[in-house]
Amino acid sequence: MEDKIDEVVGAELSSLGFERTRPRHWVEAIRTPIRSIFEFQAIKGGAYSARWGFSLDFVPLRRANDFQWKRTPKTAKFDLCIDPLDQHKMPLPDWFFIRRHEANDPIRLTAAAQESTRFAKLDFSRVSSIFDIVTIFRERATMQFRRFSLENYIQTDLAWGLSLIAIGDVPEGERHLELFCTRFSIDRNDRFLQQAEATAKSIASF
Numbered sequence: 001m002e003d004k005i006d007e008v009v010g011a012e013l014s015s016l017g018f019e020r021t022r023p024r025h026w027v028e029a030i031r032t033p034i035r036s037i038f039e040f041q042a043i044k045g046g047a048y049s050a051r052w053g054f055s056l057d058f059v060p061l062r063r064a065n066d067f068q069w070k071r072t073p074k075t076a077k078f079d080l081c082i083d084p085l086d087q088h089k090m091p092l093p094d095w096f097f098i099r100r101h102e103a104n105d106p107i108r109l110t111a112a113a114q115e116s117t118r119f120a121k122l123d124f125s126r127v128s129s130i131f132d133i134v135t136i137f138r139e140r141a142t143m144q145f146r147r148f149s150l151e152n153y154i155q156t157d158l159a160w161g162l163s164l165i166a167i168g169d170v171p172e173g174e175r176h177l178e179l180f181c182t183r184f185s186i187d188r189n190d191r192f193l194q195q196a197e198a199t200a201k202s203i204a205s206f
Contacts, residue, residue: 005040005048005098008109012117013038016124019073024048027073028124033057033203034133035076036124038117040098049097050116052123053081054133058166058199059159060192062184067192079159080133082123084116086145095119130166130203137163157183165200173200 005024017030018038028036035055040048055076060067070077084096095115102108126132137160140150150156161176177197181188 004104004106004109005113008106009038009040009113009117012113016121021074021076027055027076029073032071034127034130035073036120036127037076037078038120040116043097046100047097048100048103049083049085050095050112050120051081051083052120053078054127055079056130056133056159056163058196058203059155059162060196062154062158062186067190069192077155078153079155080136080140081148081153082120082136082140083145083147084119085147086143087119130163133163134160134167134169154184156180162196162200165197166203168204170201170204 006020009024010018010020010026013026016036017028018026018036019029021027024041025039026037033056035057036052037055038050038052040050043049055070056079057071059070059079061070061075061077069075095112098109098112123136126136137150137156157176157180161173161180164170164173164176166173177193178188180186181193186193
């Protein structure tokens, strides 16, 4: 079942430089420091739901009570996640999810793979710089969400703040970093944060 999803969806993404890093999960392997991600995530009810977004090499991952770097395709994680549930009216289109009992149906899988990746590619094509990442963060901050809002993602203020610093908007970036640290009781002088902020500032200097 999973192999069929991997095979059919992977065929739609391989030409764009994506590699499969785990079942139903693909990461753009070529471009840095921004990596596009696409996946069909397992959800309740015995189904897989499409989502996509971006991982930023200069943004550390906050997991449990520690940070770690994610600078390779295999370690990349969502810093900015786009759930198509928030962008489509009800009833949801057929490509939005794949039920497990449909996962071996080549017609169903092909249609879902082609349509979901088509919509994902529209968002991928919008991003060629960190400035574009900031633009999407700002757009999504004005949206109403059906499943998870920006605040539901641990990485949001961390990634948004470091991205702002990376485009030279240090005061606003610092504000988001302070929000992140306050929300999760993190030392603002944590060495990972200091290294990440220094890297973001070095990007801004180019």
